[in-house]
Amino acid sequence: MKKIILSFLVLFIFLIPSLSKAQCGFDVVREKQLLDPTFVLQEQANELKIKNFIPPSNVTGKAGSVLTIPVVVHVLHKGEAVGSGTNISDAQIQSAIDRLNEVYRGLDPNSPLDFEIEFALAQRDPDCNATNGINRVLATGVAGYSANGVFMQSVGADENELKDLSKWPETDYCNIWIVSEIDNNGGGAGIQGYANFFNGNAYEGSVMMASVFGYDPGNTNGWGLNSNGDGGTVVHEFGHYFHLYHTFQGDDADSGPGYTAQCPGDAVVGTDSDGCSDTEIHKRLTSTCPTDNDCNGGSAYGINTRNNYMSYFSCTDRLTADQKTRVTAAMTGTSIVASKGALAPDPAYSAPVAVCATNSVSTGFSGITNVELNGTNFSSFSSSSDGGNIDNSASCSGYFEINADIANTINATVFPSNFQQLGVWIDWNDDGDFNDDAEQQHLSEDIAAGSIVPINITYPSTIPYDDYVRIRFITDTDNRHGSGTINSSCYASINHGQSEDYAIYVQPASGSAPVADFSASSTSVCLSNSITFTDSSTESPTSWLWNFGDGNSSTLQNPSHVYASAGTYTVTLTATNASGSDDEVKTNHITVNANPDLSSTSSSDETCTGNDGTATVTPSPVGSYTYSWNTAPAQTNATATGLSAATYNVTVTNTVTTCFASTDVVVNNGCLAGEPGPYFYNKYCNKTFQSNEYSVCTAISGATNYEFQLVDQNTGTPVASINRLGKNYFTLAMMSDWDYNTTYNVRVRAFVNSNWTDFGSTCSITTPSFPLPQIFGKYCSKIVTSSDYMVCTTVPNGTKYEFQLVDPVTSIPISSLERIGKNFFKLDQMSGWDYNTTYNIRVRAFVGSSWMQYGLDCSITTSPATIVSGDVVARLANINEVEEEIVPTSITIYPNPNQGEYLYVELSDLGKDAELIVVDVYGKQIHKEFLNTEESNYNTTVRFDQKLTSGFYLVTIISNGKSITKKLIVR
Ligand SMILES: [Zn+2]
Structure with a gap:
């Protein structure tokens, strides 16, 4: 019933x-x-x-x-x-x-x-x-x-x-x-x-x-x-x-x-x-x-x-x-506590594909009331209370999970009334049917009402790890109650029961033997390069054995290896864990390329000419190579040229394999006695040299000394020479015995390997003109007072200098002053010039036994006399004596007041070369003469050229750059 x-x-x-x-x-x-x-x-x-x-x-x-x-x-x-x-x-x-x-x-x-x-x-x-x-x-x-x-x-x-x-x-x-x-x-x-x-x-x-x-x-x-x-x-x-x-x-x-x-x-x-x-x-x-x-x-x-x-x-x-x-x-055990709804979404979720549907009925006689797997329960009831069939396979918050490496049991509870039948299928390969390997899990009848039917999950040969698959339950009242017999996963003759579909997530495999695999940092390397091998085996191996194919091995997970000789090698990795091991063999996986053989080198010596050595490397085997010499600048051919004697390094790279090697090549010094010597670079020849200007010759490798010679062009006789230790250059100033403004031949030889080379080719140079004296520029184009010193350049071997004031328009000399051994003067020491006037000053030197030429003019302007007159009158009116310096220690002039024709002067403690100057109240020089004061006490009579007009005058004695001045009154 x-x-x-x-x-x-x-x-x-x-x-x-x-x-x-x-x-x-x-x-x-x-x-x-x-x-x-x-x-x-x-x-x-x-x-x-x-x-x-x-x-x-x-x-x-x-x-x-x-x-x-x-x-x-x-x-x-x-x-x-x-x-x-x-x-x-x-x-x-x-x-x-x-x-x-x-x-x-x-x-x-x-x-x-x-x-x-x-x-x-x-x-x-x-x-x-x-x-x-x-x-x-x-x-x-x-x-x-x-x-x-x-x-x-x-x-x-x-x-x-x-x-x-x-x-x-x-x-x-x-x-x-x-x-x-x-x-x-x-x-x-x-x-x-x-x-x-x-x-x-x-x-x-x-x-x-x-x-x-x-x-x-x-x-x-x-x-x-x-x-x-x-x-x-x-x-x-x-x-x-x-x-x-x-x-x-x-x-x-x-x-x-x-x-x-x-x-x-x-x-x-x-x-x-x-x-x-x-x-x-x-x-x-x-x-x-x-x-x-x-x-x-x-x-x-x-x-x-x-x-x-x-x-x-x-x-x-x-x-x-x-x-x-x-x-x-x-x-406990309800679907809601198994729900993943409170977890953040798993982006990997993908619902199983759809499959055929059974027919749907709605009665209260049959149904699946609970499905339990690994503690996750999905409860339901009869086909009528469930609204017919249930497809929960697309629910990403409610699905089963299994570890397919172990046994798992599904517990399906059938309706608590009437005998029941039950079929269970899993679409392992997710292809939309339940007809494949191990997909039918259970099919039985005569199940007592309310039974919990345990179903041990059967696995296919290929387990879909880390994937979602569909599981289907079909139940109906038992055929003793008049229902048909369930015989397929798409059974379409359900009388009172229902089908229920859910998703099962198959966890990633955990108990499998490794699947060995690896990669190499490079599969084509040069000899002596290291290769790192990286394990990429799956299933978490716990030990590794590498065979590098050259007789060497390693047990590291990610070893590095250097092959000792060129060739092709087969590499094998054996990865092992508790569940077993697996070999990955990569045949002829590694190619080790030889580096170039640089044992063949040659060179040619540097000659005395200098910088003409060569170095050559001949790599083997024959192939395409690039070269890099450590010359300056770097050279890139098999032969480096223009070399001085030294040791050179070259790196040779095979352009195909990029393998490279380096070696040294020695260039010797081949400069021998009697060989051609150094020569002057052209730019130093056929030109006029200043005495401090350098002239440079080629450098000879290994030269310890250079001898430079000036040669008379007419006689071929050397007139001057100098030895320069290790230096391939010189200046005229370093030599003596040459003349100014003269053209010589200059030649040079080098001392190499205990021998002098020959002189190199001859080069013509001209010595500088004689240096003319010149007022330094800082004294020129200025207003000059009578007491300002002006200084000129010194001239080699000059014994005296003559300074001239020249009319700048007519160039006629106005005044001149000769100074023995002194290259300076001041206007006080000259006569015949006027205040507030522009002159040119020029100077010449006496060298040997003759006067040389004048140097260039220097323009000056004398200061206006009125600038100082007021001060001087005031000073002379109020003081009797102006003593500026102690030397000379005393001066006595008389008669004072004076008649303006002559003056007696008595001096003591003079130095040599005293000078007496008489100026008027305007500062203009009236009289000047040098005093030949050899003795410590000195008396002389000064005769004025013209009778002085009445008034105040100053009489000044200058000696050793110091002076003493007396006031003189002329009536
Ligand atoms: Zn209540």
Whole structure:
């Protein structure tokens, strides 16, 4: 007899405790739903799972394993800006998530029990894109929503129509829909929200008002949340999501139109018990915090009950150990805790290719209710409750993973009623069918209802490591119930059952022997070059053995090797790990090219001519080469030329192999005695040289000395010569015995290897003209006073100088002065010139026995007499004697006053060469004469050329650059 069994959905409704209502929505809805036997069956199945789980060994085995719930929050707003009205802010959403984690991870001091449940906003969406887990959806298009919110009991938009706006797979995500209001309650009193037991069924999750979802005690953030922002509603609802009942479960056992509180019987979980032995039976007593429990004989409430989040009391702040056990038992092994929705998206994900579909039916007789592999579970139910066939293969948040190097077992649970049959296939090569190597995994019938069928995975010869493949389950009622017999992966005659497809990720191989491979830094090298070999073997080898093909080996992973001789070599790598080893042989992989043989070299000596040696290298074998000599500048031919005697290095490179070698070539000094000597470079010949100008000859390698000679062009007789140690140049100033302004032949020879070479070719030069004296330029073109010295250049061997003042227009000499051995003078020492007049000065020197020519004129202007006259008159009028210097120590002139015709002068302590000068009050020189003062005391009579006119005069004696002056009065 077939028994039709329908699955059903359990819906819980929570009425906020602080807002007193006569009846809890949970009971109202659940009483209605329990009229549907399929709801009853699913609830019974869950209770069976929880009951089987509860033995201590199972609970203990799960300790320390935190279950993560990927959460997606759909904000069904009405067009408000983010952060206002229904469109609550990210921060408010995050505060609710954080508060859930505080309570369920035992971080709130009042509820220190760690449920090892963690909530996380999704990081990958069902399409494998990155997400922050918050969807903002404009929901005003759903009829009734703008005016009344969602319908629960009286008025508003259809709940599922709202959820269809945004709904992620319930198996992989905990969907939370944020709504504006419920039953037109304005977001205030009434039902605050609700949640479903998690089963992975369509539309599961939680609906909560925007005014509830958040944690903001005391309204610190100004969100204006209900219940003073304590977040208790959110904690309560997720207790339901985790299969917790109210602590007062069954207090209205006498169901009917009205609610009549009774003490629960505490016998049947979900009927008159919450299934937790550490809570007391009680009546709901909404929004109070009672002291005594009249279901417990009137004794005081235990704190586990009175303060339990799953009650309706106003003083809730904790959950209990038995509640944790129920939660752990209910959620362990579910698809949502296996979901990867809380992980960042894996860009490598690619869904398996599509395959044929079975036929789809919708009955309550058959189905796959759970598939488990490596701890990952995907639960479902009958073909009718699953909506027909399931294809979950494209879900990047829900798939199995296997290590294909070890045995893996799939546990498929068939429907808990009727005998069943089951087929399982895996599309290993991802080609869109299940017909290939090892793709059929299982095919059987006569399976007892509710059996868990273990299927040991069979692997193909080529395992698709690091890839996603499809696994298909087909079930139907057994053929004893009139169904056909499943015989193919595309079975199209399913009577009551279904097919379910999932993806399996085959992890990269871990237990395989290596696949050896390697690369070389270069496969063609020159002899003596090092080659680095790099291991690129897969499967993580742990040891390596290299055979370089030349008798050498290495056990390094990435060795370097230098081949000792040219040739072609085969290289072998043996890579080994715990699972085995593999050889990679690369035949004739390495070519080692010889470097050029430079043993053949030659050279030619440098001759006495200099810089004419050569060096040659002849590489072998014959080929194409480039050359680089270290000459200056570098030469690039096989033969380097123009070399002096030295050792030269050449690098020769084969242009094909780029292999190279270097060698030295010696160029000897071949300059011998009697060979041609050095010669002057042309630019030093046939020209006039100044005495300090250098003349340079060719350098002879190894020359230790050079002899330069000036030769009389008429007689061929050397007139002057000089030896220069190691220096191939000289100046005329270094020689003596040559004449000015004369043309000589100049020649040079070098001392090499203990011998003088011959003189080289002759070169003609002319000596400079005789140097004429010249007033230094700094004295010229200036105004000159009578006491300013002017100095001329000295002339070699000049014994005296004659200075002349010349009329610049007529060139007629005005005055002249001869100075023995002195190349300077001042106007005081001359007569016959005028103040404020421009003259040319010229000077000539007396050399040997004759006067040489005058040098160039120098223009000067004498200073105006009036410049000094006022000062001098004043001085003469007020002093009797002006003594400027001590030498001579005394001067006596008389008679004074004088008649202007002659003057007696007595001097003492004179030096040689004293000079007497008489000037008038204008500074003009009236008389001058030299005094031949050999004696220490000296008397003389000065006779004036013309009788002096009456007035003041100064008589000055100058000696050794110092002077003494007396005032003379002429009457
Ligand atoms: Zn509730």
